[in-house]
Amino acid sequence: MTDEEYGAxxxxxxxxAGTSVLITNGYGxxxxxxxxYLETCLLPGGGVDPGESPAQGAxxxxxxxLGVAVVVERGLAVDWVxxxxxGAPAAMRFPGELLxxxxxxxWDEERIGAIRLPEQEIRGIEFVEPSRLPELMAPRDARRxxxxxxxxxxxxxxxxxxxxxxxxxxxxxRVGVLRTPRARHRFPFRAGPVPDGLAVRESWGWLFAPDxxxxxxxxxxxxxxxxxxxxxxxxDDGDPVGVLVRAVAEEAGAEFGDLVMLGHxxxxxxxxxxxxxxxxxxxxGPAQPHPVTGAASVRVLATPEQALELFDWGASGTExxxxxxxxxxxxxxxRAARQAVTEVCAATAPARPDVNLS
Numbered sequence: 001m002t003d004e005e006y007g008a009x010x011x012x013x014x015x016x017a018g019t020s021v022l023i024t025n026g027y028g029x030x031x032x033x034x035x036x037y038l039e040t041c042l043l044p045g046g047g048v049d050p051g052e053s054p055a056q057g058a059x060x061x062x063x064x065x066l067g068v069a070v071v072v073e074r075g076l077a078v079d080w081v082x083x084x085x086x087g088a089p090a091a092m093r094f095p096g097e098l099l100x101x102x103x104x105x106x107w108d109e110e111r112i113g114a115i116r117l118p119e120q121e122i123r124g125i126e127f128v129e130p131s132r133l134p135e136l137m138a139p140r141d142a143r144r145x146x147x148x149x150x151x152x153x154x155x156x157x158x159x160x161x162x163x164x165x166x167x168x169x170x171x172x173x174r175v176g177v178l179r180t181p182r183a184r185h186r187f188p189f190r191a192g193p194v195p196d197g198l199a200v201r202e203s204w205g206w207l208f209a210p211d212x213x214x215x216x217x218x219x220x221x222x223x224x225x226x227x228x229x230x231x232x233x234x235x236d237d238g239d240p241v242g243v244l245v246r247a248v249a250e251e252a253g254a255e256f257g258d259l260v261m262l263g264h265x266x267x268x269x270x271x272x273x274x275x276x277x278x279x280x281x282x283x284x285g286p287a288q289p290h291p292v293t294g295a296a297s298v299r300v301l302a303t304p305e306q307a308l309e310l311f312d313w314g315a316s317g318t319e320x321x322x323x324x325x326x327x328x329x330x331x332x333x334x335r336a337a338r339q340a341v342t343e344v345c346a347a348t349a350p351a352r353p354d355v356n357l358s
Contacts, residue, residue, distance in 0.1 A: 016097040019058040020045035022076060022148050023104035025112065027314050028182070029127035030149065031104075032136055033065065036123050041136040043145060044104070054100035062104065066125070067116030070104055076148040077101040079161035085140060101148040101158075129312070130178040140164050146178055153177075153309045156340035171343040175298050176223035177310060183226060184312040185274070189319045191263040194240070194273045198264075201272040203243035204229030206324050207256050207281050209301055212336030214324075215281060215344070216307050217252060217297035225310035228252045240275045251297055255283035260327040265316065276320060278327035284344060299344040303336040304328075 001009070020043045023031040032041040044065050048057035055072045062070045081097040088094035115125065130149055134142040143164030150172040151159045159166050166173050194200060204227040207215045217226050230247030232238065241259060248254050256279035264273040287296040302310075304324050308317050328335065 015095055017048040017054060017057075018045065018097050018099045019048060019054050019061060019102065020099060020144070020148070021058050021062055021070070021072070021102050021104040022145065022152065024106050025127045026106060026108065027127070027186075027312055028130070028309055030130055030133065030145065031107075031125055031127050032133070033125050034123045035121055037121070038138075040138045040141070042141065048100075055102065058100070058102045058104075065118065065122050067118075068111060068114055072102045072104070074103040075100065075158040076103050076151045077144065077159045077161050077166075079144045079147075079164060081140075082163055085163045099144065101144065101151075103152055129181055131181045134179070147173065149178060153306055154340050155303075155306060155338045170340065171218075171298065171300055172341055175218045175220060177218060177225060178223065180222045180224050182310060182312040183224065185265055185316060186312070186314040187265040187267045187274070187316055189263055189265055189276075189316040189323075191323055193261055194264050194275060198266065198271055198273040200232050200238055200240045200243065200275055202229065202231050202274040203240040203247070204274070204276055205244050205248060205256065205259075206262070206276070206278040206304065206307075206327070207248070207252075207254065208278065208328060208331065208333045209281055210333070211301075212303070212328065212334045213301040213339075214304055214307055215252060215254065215284075216300050216302050216310065216341075218300060220295055220298050221293070225307070227307070228254065240277075244275075244277060250288055252299060253285040253288045254281055256280060257282050258331075260330055262320065262323040262327060276323075278324055278331065280331050280333060287344075300341050301344060302341045303338060305338075306341055 044062050046061045048054055058072045059070050079099040081099055083096040133145050147161055147166055154170050207228055215228055228248045229244050232243045236243045259277045259279045262276040262278055264275045289296050
């Protein structure tokens with residue numbers, strides 16, 4: 001082909017280029033924009049201008065729409081948006097689009113307070129629980145936003161999407177984490193043992209694998225995440241350690257070593273405590289069916305930081321994370337490197353330093 005013929009061929013296959021920016025607050029809620037030209041919400045972003053890179057376009061759009069300067073350095077996903085997936089009118093001659101998702105980071109109150117909306121286009125913004133995205137956004141937009149958010153939690157680099165769905169789903173995608181409301185415990189965290197006069201309602205454990213990751217249970221029906229542990233029953237006689245041993249064996253098929261007390265949570269007006277411990281895993285057998293539902297949880301290993309992103313704990317979570325790492329050091333366990341969340345699929349040997357529980 002001549003240069004002219006080759007150029008014409010490539011131009012005939014051209015796609016639009018767009019950007020979206022995922023921004024969260026300290027509670028893990030996602031920033032969405034209410035716009036004056038759609039009934040549904042959007043993430044910050046828009047089309048890439050001629051001669052502009054996607055990252056440059058993302059930073060420009062955030063400045064134009066929110067009035068805040070950002071440095072866009074981390075990609076979360078690239079979505080191939082097919083020509084027929086958006087219901088565009090024929091007159092638009094929509095050829096399809098490559099939509100680049102970028103991580104806008106976690107914004108503190110000062111930065112959120114600096115937001116200034118333009119006079120037109122953006123009617124307002126709000127931070128919403130990830131599970132609300134499907135009700136607020138068009139289905140295709142919600143799919144890709146949740147896929148990008150899972151990619152951020154997973155921490156293994158940018159993912160490739162087709163019409164909002166990953167071409168290689170992770171365990172977080174397969175189970176559908178964040179599609180239902182996260183466990184919300186924004187109660188004060190108090191280090192140390194439970195004081196006299198408080199009954200133990202719940203007992204939960206940060207259980208460490210040898211590489212420093214912790215065991216997290218995902219509900220196979222809802223995608224909800226939880227730490228191993230459970231609610232005290234009459235047979236537990238108010239013993240928090242007994243509650244934890246029983247619940248971890250029943251739901252996770254696991255055993256653990258010596259416990260380190262982290263502290264407890266208390267809700268205002270209640271005289272009960274929700275206890276938190278840390279320990280090293282010593283045995284991880286087959287997954288056990290839930291005693292009520294009959295379904296086995298999906299067991300994954302995640303860094304403590306990744307685990308925290310699956311809960312809505314606010315400042316309590318940050319304080320708890322500090323206590324978790326103190327306990328980890330006390331237990332002689334290394335700090336986990338950032339890596340993909342992995343599923344624990346089968347029985348393993350006791351957790352020695354040379355045993356990989358992933």
